[in-house]
Amino acid sequence: MQRITGVDVARGLAVLGMLTAHVGPGGPQDPWPWSLAQVVDGRSAALFVLLSGVSVALISGGDRPVAGVRRVQARTRLLVRAFLVLGIGVLAELLGTPVVVILPTYAVLFAAAVPLLGTPPRRLLVGAAAVAALGPVLHLALAPVAARLPARELTELLVGEYYPAVVWFAYVLVGLAVGRSDLRSRTVRLRLLGAGAALAVAGHGASALLTRVVEPGTALHALVTTEPHSSAPLEVVANTGVGLAVLALSLLVADAAPRLVAPVAATGALALTAYTAQLVGIALLGPTVVWDPDVAVWLVFCGLTLVACWLWRSTVGRGPLEGLLHTLAARASDVAPDPLPAR
Numbered sequence: 495m496q497r498i499t500g501v502d503v504a505r506g507l508a509v510l511g512m513l514t515a516h517v518g519p520g521g522p523q524d525p526w527p528w529s530l531a532q533v534v535d536g537r538s539a540a541l542f543v544l545l546s547g548v549s550v551a552l553i554s555g556g557d558r559p560v561a562g563v564r565r566v567q568a569r570t571r572l573l574v575r576a577f578l579v580l581g582i583g584v585l586a587e588l589l590g591t592p593v594v595v596i597l598p599t600y601a602v603l604f605a606a607a608v609p610l611l612g613t614p615p616r617r618l619l620v621g622a623a624a625v626a627a628l629g630p631v632l633h634l635a636l637a638p639v640a641a642r643l644p645a646r647e648l649t650e651l652l653v654g655e656y657y658p659a660v661v662w663f664a665y666v667l668v669g670l671a672v673g674r675s676d677l678r679s680r681t682v683r684l685r686l687l688g689a690g691a692a693l694a695v696a697g698h699g700a701s702a703l704l705t706r707v708v709e710p711g712t713a714l715h716a717l718v719t720t721e722p723h724s725s726a727p728l729e730v731v732a733n734t735g736v737g738l739a740v741l742a743l744s745l746l747v748a749d750a751a752p753r754l755v756a757p758v759a760a761t762g763a764l765a766l767t768a769y770t771a772q773l774v775g776i777a778l779l780g781p782t783v784v785w786d787p788d789v790a791v792w793l794v795f796c797g798l799t800l801v802a803c804w805l806w807r808s809t810v811g812r813g814p815l816e817g818l819l820h821t822l823a824a825r826a827s828d829v830a831p832d833p834l835p836a837r
Contacts (some may be wrong), residue, residue: 497763498552498677500745503755505545506762506803507740510796511538513772516593517783518792536722539596539657540665540733541740542765546604547669548677548741554611557676561612569608570827575819576605579766582815586770589777592784597769599657603666606659615671622667626730629661630717633725636660661725668734677745687742693735701728757804764803764813772799 511534518530554560554568583597610618636653652659675682697720704718720729748755761768772795776783783791806813812820 498745499752499755499759500748501545501548501552501677501741502759502762503748504541504741504744504762505765506758506760507744508538508542508545509761509765509768509772510758510799512542512596512769513795513799514538514792516772516776517787517795519787519789532722536729537733537736540662540730541737542596543600543603543657543662544665544669544672544734544737545741546600547607547666547671548673549669550604550607550611550666551670551673557674559612559674565611567827568611571823572608573605574823574826576601576608578819578822579604582766582770586773589773591773591776592781593773593776594656595773596657597766599651599654599659599662602651602659603663606663607666607670610667610670613670615674618667618671618674622664622671622734625661625664625667626727626734629658629664630725630727630730632660633658634713634716656723658725661730664730665734665737668738672738672741680746683742683745686738687746690735690738690740690742694732694739695735697728697730697732697735701726701732704728757800760807761800761803763807764816766819767813767815768799768803770815771802 514530515535515538518534550572551559553571554565559565560568579597580601583595583601586595586597613621633653637655637658651657672686677683701718701720705715708715708718716724717726718728719726720732722729744755748759752759775795779791803813811817
């Protein structure tokens, strides 16, 4: 896998953002609309999933997609990683925290991108636009029906309230398309920054206008909002814009001041371990840290995450869960074509 520090920085910010959404100041009980936790709520998770698409691209060759046996190996590595992340996600849910664990949906979306490794970026973006437009309608129509079906775990992944795969796959497609560009190019980074800013302004601006004229509580209102986890088309547009802008800025800052962002980059490189560790910490401290957040607790969580990841990355290298995924995926993909028998 190609390692780009700026991508790790963006992923680190996503992990810290989700941590802030869980235990940060201005949690679920805070009525103030611009509290820190509510600012990052939804957006950080969307960035995390968008970056999963970038990771899929980098694992399969980046701007020079692999082909032949190498593509088969890449697909195998991705499927093994997805299966392991799904298992870790299920175990994390058993901790019983009041946090909606993103890992199972993340794993499903990761696996769903495997057949698309050879798809051109333009088609990926067209697909992302189609999912962003049609996915929310499907989510709105199917969610009430799915809630009455017996296979609750599966339907929750597909059309659940927080991370419905029928909508969130759009972020993966955008990330995969972005990962197929030369992310080391300054021109590409500036284009990503401009496109991200434009999408964010367009999404939030259109929503601000439409929600004033559409009657609250209606199906149409649910499709024009940008409220966190609403999975509405305009929320997808706005979150995609924010994600692209954060990625572009992370790439630029990582090159300009690598030492400054080293702890955040380390957190991004150990994202799975850091995310899982925060869930363990919440389970140990109890649900109060989520429902009644405290600034001091949040600062301790963030500080420990940054310092621990930085020290581990500097001394050991891969995180424990990342090392497990790498080792098992490498073994599973260690294939070579058999020699043909002599005629």
